[in-house]
Amino acid sequence: xxxxxxxxxxxxxxxxxxxxxxxxxxxxxxxxxxxxxxxxxxxxxxxxxxxxxxxxxxxxxxxxxxxxxxxxxxxxxxxxxxxxxxxxxxxxxxxxxxxxxxxxxxxxxxxxxxxxxxxxxxxx
Numbered sequence: 001x002x003x004x005x006x007x008x009x010x011x012x013x014x015x016x017x018x019x020x021x022x023x024x025x026x027x028x029x030x031x032x033x034x035x036x037x038x039x040x041x042x043x044x045x046x047x048x049x050x051x052x053x054x055x056x057x058x059x060x061x062x063x064x065x066x067x068x069x070x071x072x073x074x075x076x077x078x079x080x081x082x083x084x085x086x087x088x089x090x091x092x093x094x095x096x097x098x099x100x101x102x103x104x105x106x107x108x109x110x111x112x113x114x115x116x117x118x119x120x121x122x123x124x
Contacts, residue, residue: 005088005105006032006060007098010051010072014038020066020095028102032059051075055083062086064105064114066098090118097121 007024011017017037025033036054039045051072055063065087067073073089080087088111090097097118104114 002059003031003105003108004060004062005111006034006058006063007102007105008054008058008063008065008076009033009035009037009094009098010046010054010065010067010076011035011037011094012044012046012069012072014042016068016094020098023095024099024102027099028106031102031105033102034058046072046075048075048078052079052083055079055085055087058085060085062088064088064090064098064101066090066092066094066101068094088115090115091123092118092121093123 009017009020014037017035021033021035034054034057036050039047063085065076076089101114
């Protein structure tokens, strides 16, 4: 059963993106989790196309997105302008934020409670 909210992980490193994905999938098996990391040629960085694909390929129509550095955030914000999905973006630590969110989505927590909890760990 797929939940109505999904989680998307965006990192400058394909290994970090995959690693965070693998960790949170253990505690949220019913949550659609997708990820993108690195550039098309395997270097450190981000790719608009990969970020767009990770968001669009997520089974949920509403996705919480987490990122590691500024250009990853910029790519998420650019996708947000063209996507029909509801993209929810917090400045929370990538692993802790994604883990806490996926666990709460798995438990069918209300979005306003998830948002309040994410605000307590936001990076200012």
